[in-house]
Amino acid sequence: xxxxxxxxxxxxxxxxxxxxxxxxxxxxxxxxxxxxxxxxxxxxxxxxxxxxxxxxxxxxxxxxxxxxxxxxxxxxxxxxxxxxxxxxxxxxxxxxxxxxxxxxxxxxxxxxxxxxxxxxxxxxxxxxxxxxxxxxxxxxxxxxxxxxxxxxxxxxxxxxxxxxxxxxxxxxxxxxxxxxxxxxxxxxxxxxxxxxxxxxxxxxxxxxxxxxxxxxxxxxxxxxxxxxxxxxxxxxxxxxxxxxxxxxxxxxxxxxxxxxxxxxxxxxxxxxxxxxxxxxxxxxxxxxxxxxxxxxxxxxxxxxxxxxxxxxxxxxxxxxxxxxxxxxxxxxxxxxxxxxxxxxxxxxxxxxxxxxxxxxxxxxxxxxxxxxxxxxxxxxx
Ligand code: UD1
Ligand code: UDP
Numbered sequence: 001x002x003x004x005x006x007x008x009x010x011x012x013x014x015x016x017x018x019x020x021x022x023x024x025x026x027x028x029x030x031x032x033x034x035x036x037x038x039x040x041x042x043x044x045x046x047x048x049x050x051x052x053x054x055x056x057x058x059x060x061x062x063x064x065x066x067x068x069x070x071x072x073x074x075x076x077x078x079x080x081x082x083x084x085x086x087x088x089x090x091x092x093x094x095x096x097x098x099x100x101x102x103x104x105x106x107x108x109x110x111x112x113x114x115x116x117x118x119x120x121x122x123x124x125x126x127x128x129x130x131x132x133x134x135x136x137x138x139x140x141x142x143x144x145x146x147x148x149x150x151x152x153x154x155x156x157x158x159x160x161x162x163x164x165x166x167x168x169x170x171x172x173x174x175x176x177x178x179x180x181x182x183x184x185x186x187x188x189x190x191x192x193x194x195x196x197x198x199x200x201x202x203x204x205x206x207x208x209x210x211x212x213x214x215x216x217x218x219x220x221x222x223x224x225x226x227x228x229x230x231x232x233x234x235x236x237x238x239x240x241x242x243x244x245x246x247x248x249x250x251x252x253x254x255x256x257x258x259x260x261x262x263x264x265x266x267x268x269x270x271x272x273x274x275x276x277x278x279x280x281x282x283x284x285x286x287x288x289x290x291x292x293x294x295x296x297x298x299x300x301x302x303x304x305x306x307x308x309x310x311x312x313x314x315x316x317x318x319x320x321x322x323x324x325x326x327x328x329x330x331x332x333x334x335x336x337x338x339x340x341x342x343x344x345x346x347x348x349x350x351x352x353x354x355x356x357x358x359x360x361x362x363x364x365x366x367x368x369x370x371x372x373x374x375x376x377x378x379x380x381x
């Protein structure tokens with residue numbers, strides 16, 4: 001197990017609730033940072049942060065930006081780690097942490113292996129677990145893989161379900177969870193986004209201001225192999241057909257992504273491949289973009305809030321709200337559809353304006369305060 005700083009700031013006998021906030025990957029840190037900050041402002045709460053470090057560099061970047069120093073760090077990442085190994089190692093280490101920390105409640109966000117194992121470990125240790133971003137479902141355990149299973153398992157263990165939208169709440173009600181355990185809060189990613197977007201951050205990558213920017217991200221496991229290759233071929237052909245377009249693709253460090261992205265897209269004069277951008281420059285890149293192509297969960301939530309059309313490189317999405325609003329479109333990892341839909345948005349200003357409306361179906365930037373209020377009512381006594 002990795003490093004650990006001493007202990008809770010307040011002795012256990014005082015009437016303060018000890019809340020352990022757990023983060024493993026980049027998006028979890030972005031989405032839990034506002035919650036950590038909101039809880040730290042609550043006099044009844046003592047907060048500690050556990051980093052499983054399922055991601056290393058990408059997690060550290062975000063924690064640094066939001067001024068969060070983990071109290072416990074499991075340093076679990078290994079290159080190209082298998083899901084079973086990751087799960088087993090996480091569970092073993094979490095056992096020790098929960099025994100040592102003895103928190104009154106544990107919070108985690110989303111659907112990664114970190115979240116699933118934390119929820120399960122809390123169940124075994126009979127510690128109340130709060131699930132941030134609860135109730136997202138595609139109904140297909142293979143899409144996204146393994147995240148749909150992860151969030152179903154995490155949700156099953158949760159005492160508090162912090163659902164971002166009314167749709168997510170309905171999913172949980174349909175699965176039989178009691179209404180009073182579900183709290184619609186909005187998605188905390190919008191809190192994080194709004195905290196930085198007005199700084200108009202610099203992208204930090206030299207871009208040609210005379211060209212329209214197409215921003216690309218892709219990293220989903222169900223897209224590894226041929227689907228990712230099809231996505232990359234579509235991106236390359238889009239750049240070839242449109243001399244006024246420049247592509248920026250910050251490539252996820254997963255070796256299964258790196259190999260395909262650099263092989264298919266490397267060396268093109270108008271395609272910039274770069275390591276993952278830190279959160280501020282990435283927000284700057286979304287703001288600067290004309291169009292976004294992504295299979296990311298978080299980007300599907302952020303792009304509409306910034307008024308940027310997003311083509312979703314997935315067969316199905318657990319975030320149907322933006323599609324229903326007409327500001328996101330599901331194109332799958334499908335070469336023909338990606339090219340056709342992207343070309344339409346480049347060529348047709350009416351179609352473009354219809355998607356670039358700046359609606360935010362996922363939140364108003366106040367989700368973390370709502371989560372803190374629910375926990376205050378439950379734990380402050
Ligand atoms: C994980 C989550 C996924 C989430 C994504 C966010 C699981 C199973 N998957 O996917 O839900 O959407 O994070 O980005 O929980 N790596 C590095 N440096 C880093 C991070 C990753 O080198 O900072 C490489 C390592 O080789 C690592 C590999 O990426 O083994 C895969 O990391 P892992 O956390 O298992 O899965 P992701 O594909 O990143
Ligand atoms: N992001 C980032 N740098 C990048 C790409 C994405 O900071 O180079 C941010 C993005 O704004 C969003 C989050 O990372 O908030 C999404 O993470 P990712 O796509 O890795 O995971 P997912 O949301 O799909 O789980």
